Amino acid sequence: xxxxxxxxxxxxxxxxxxxxxxxxxxxxxxxxxxxxxxxxxxxxxxxxxxxxxxxxxxxxxxxxxxxxxxxxxxxxxxxxxxxxxxxxxxxxxxxxxxxxxxxxxxxxxxxxxxxxxxxxxxxxxxxxxxxxxxxxxxxxxxxxxxxxxxxxxxxxxxxxxxxxxxxxxxxxxxxxxxxxxxxxxxxxxxxxxxxxxxxxxxxxxxxxxxxxxxxxxxxxxxxxxxxxxxxxxxxxxxxxxxxxxxxxxxxxxxxxxxx
Amino acid sequence: xxxxxxxxxxxxxxxxxxxxxxxxxxxxxxxxxxxxxxxxxxxxxxxxxxxxxxxxxxxxxxxxxxxxxxxxxxxxxxxxxxxxxxxxxxxxxxxxxxxxxxxxxxxxxxxxxxxxxxxxxxxxxxxxxxxxxxxxxxxxxxxxxxxxxxxxxxxxxxxxxxxxxxxxxxxxxxxxxxxxxxxxxxxxxxxxxxxxxxxxxxxxxxxxxxxxxxxxxxxxxxxxxxxxxxxxxxxxxxxxxxxxxxxxxxxxxxxxxxxxxxxxxx
Ligand SMILES: Nc1ncnc2c1ncn2[C@@H]1O[C@H](COP(=O)(O)OP(=O)(O)O)[C@@H](O)[C@H]1O
Ligand SMILES: [Mg+2]
Numbered sequence: 001x002x003x004x005x006x007x008x009x010x011x012x013x014x015x016x017x018x019x020x021x022x023x024x025x026x027x028x029x030x031x032x033x034x035x036x037x038x039x040x041x042x043x044x045x046x047x048x049x050x051x052x053x054x055x056x057x058x059x060x061x062x063x064x065x066x067x068x069x070x071x072x073x074x075x076x077x078x079x080x081x082x083x084x085x086x087x088x089x090x091x092x093x094x095x096x097x098x099x100x101x102x103x104x105x106x107x108x109x110x111x112x113x114x115x116x117x118x119x120x121x122x123x124x125x126x127x128x129x130x131x132x133x134x135x136x137x138x139x140x141x142x143x144x145x146x147x148x149x150x151x152x153x154x155x156x157x158x159x160x161x162x163x164x165x166x167x168x169x170x171x172x173x174x175x176x177x178x179x180x181x182x183x184x185x186x187x188x189x190x191x192x193x194x195x196x197x198x199x200x201x202x203x204x205x206x207x208x209x210x211x212x213x214x215x216x217x218x219x220x221x222x223x224x225x226x227x228x229x230x231x232x233x234x235x236x237x238x239x240x241x242x243x244x245x246x247x248x249x250x251x252x253x254x255x256x257x258x259x
Numbered sequence: 260x261x262x263x264x265x266x267x268x269x270x271x272x273x274x275x276x277x278x279x280x281x282x283x284x285x286x287x288x289x290x291x292x293x294x295x296x297x298x299x300x301x302x303x304x305x306x307x308x309x310x311x312x313x314x315x316x317x318x319x320x321x322x323x324x325x326x327x328x329x330x331x332x333x334x335x336x337x338x339x340x341x342x343x344x345x346x347x348x349x350x351x352x353x354x355x356x357x358x359x360x361x362x363x364x365x366x367x368x369x370x371x372x373x374x375x376x377x378x379x380x381x382x383x384x385x386x387x388x389x390x391x392x393x394x395x396x397x398x399x400x401x402x403x404x405x406x407x408x409x410x411x412x413x414x415x416x417x418x419x420x421x422x423x424x425x426x427x428x429x430x431x432x433x434x435x436x437x438x439x440x441x442x443x444x445x446x447x448x449x450x451x452x453x454x455x456x457x458x459x460x461x462x463x464x465x466x467x468x469x470x471x472x473x474x475x476x477x478x479x480x481x482x483x484x485x486x487x488x489x490x491x492x493x494x495x496x497x498x499x500x501x502x503x504x505x506x507x508x509x510x511x512x513x514x515x516x517x518x519x520x521x522x523x524x525x
Contacts, residue, residue, distance in 0.1 A: 060422065
């Protein structure tokens with residue numbers, strides 16, 4: 001019996017304060033139910049409120065940001081380190097080396113040095129960053145930093161992983177390599193993932209379900225299950241007729257939303 | 260490639276040495292040296308390199324600089340340390356208590372706008388001819404440098420880093436310790452070189468105005484009896500102190516801020 005991990009019911013959100021006449025409505029009656037073990041991608045035009053949804057799920061909305069209505073439920077949100085959030089910009093600590101960055105979430109829970117080093121090293125190996133443990137972020141390429149950014153979150157084993165356009169700023173080749181790695185990591189762990197992207201192809205390649213958002217004020221306009229088996233080989237999957245079918249199908253809908 | 264690099268370095272070194280040597284030779288020649296008896300630069304006021312060197316060696320061998328050297332170093336180091344500690348503390352206080360910042364802002368701006376050497380007579384008047392008046396003068400410069408850097412450091416902490424740290428489960432103390440502090444220290448250490456230089460300025464200016472010890476005091480005394488050789492000897496010593504302190508702070512900066520990308524200028 002699957003269980004709902006994140007559930008948004010009729011959520012509307014506006015930035016700004018009502019008295020200042022500059023209230024901007026971003027979300028309008030958003031309904032989203034992410035089940036345990038799903039990999040859900042949220043696709044929508046830039047500025048429609050995708051990051052806002054993740055912030056709401058991560059509990060990062062404060063009353064100073066604006067007004068919200070509706071109900072937001074996140075399973076075990078009160079427990080520490082339930083949620084992992086990969087920001088679009090790789091927010092690595094510039095004064096920590098790669099391995100110390102990955103160790104950070106383990107360090108603050110008081111895990112002994114040896115154990116956290118071991119876990120961090122394992123993740124670093126897994127995404128092909130071995131040999132770069134003692135580099136500072138400025139000494140790493142964009143793709144390496146983004147990998148570090150992702151494994152720093154996975155290293156503490158959160159129950160829910162939120163990713164905000166983690167591959168948005170990368171070149172096509174690095175992007176594909178990391179898509180494959182994310183897909184492999186997911187099919188091995190089957191964690192609950194909410195993945196935000198503006199790239200429909202990427203969404204279909206990685207996800208078990210794709211959610212399309214409308215322009216601002218955004219609402220969910222479509223939700224499609226992607227019934228392609230795992231493990232997936234991103235490079236080959238793109239060329240299969242099953243993928244092309246799904247893609248064309250969603251593409252028309254996606255284009256309608258942009259109009 | 261390597262060879263060429265080291266050759267270039269060597270050539271630069273030779274060129275730099277030549278410029279300095281040329282200036283010294285010109286000074287020596289124009290100020291009555293080399294048996295030319297030119298008086299373009301009157302040696303009574305300008306001395307000349309050979310006489311300065313002789314005085315320096317003589318003074319050093321008799322230990323005539325030791326006491327004043329130690330006094331100046333001690334004074335500036337006290338000013339530096341107190342300035343850094345209080346600058347960081349008050350920086351945090353003001354950043355975390357905005358009302359305090361609002362309350363004192365005009366006062367801070369006014370004080371910081373005051374040319375600090377003008378404080379020297381007042382400080383000597385109040386605190387006397389001893390070390391205290393110089394330490395306070397030195398502190399009053401360093402404090403503002405560190406204070407403003409601390410404040411700016413806190414205000415410019417990357418909000419994404421705080422956000423990330425918070426989501427990963429850091430408590431307030433951990434955010435302070437692992438995000439705010441490193442960020443602030445990077446600003447403070449980046450200003451270390453300037454702080455050190457100004458600590459020395461404060462000490463020497465204080466000694467000029469009223470003191471019984473210190474290199475500034477000895478220089479002022481030598482000037483009073485038209486001993487220009489000694490004036491230039493002390494100038495040279497102060498220059499050396501400045502160079503050594505700057506190099507030490509550069510080394511500390513390099514070590515503590517090695518996580519920063521090297522700026523293209525350095
Ligand atoms: N803190 C904020 N204050 C005011 N407006 C904001 C704030 N954050 C985002 N917005 C606005 O809300 C809209 C949605 O933002 P966001 O959720 O970041 O969109 P997306 O991630 O889909 O690009 C944008 O138009 C943006 O300008
Ligand atoms: Mg966004």
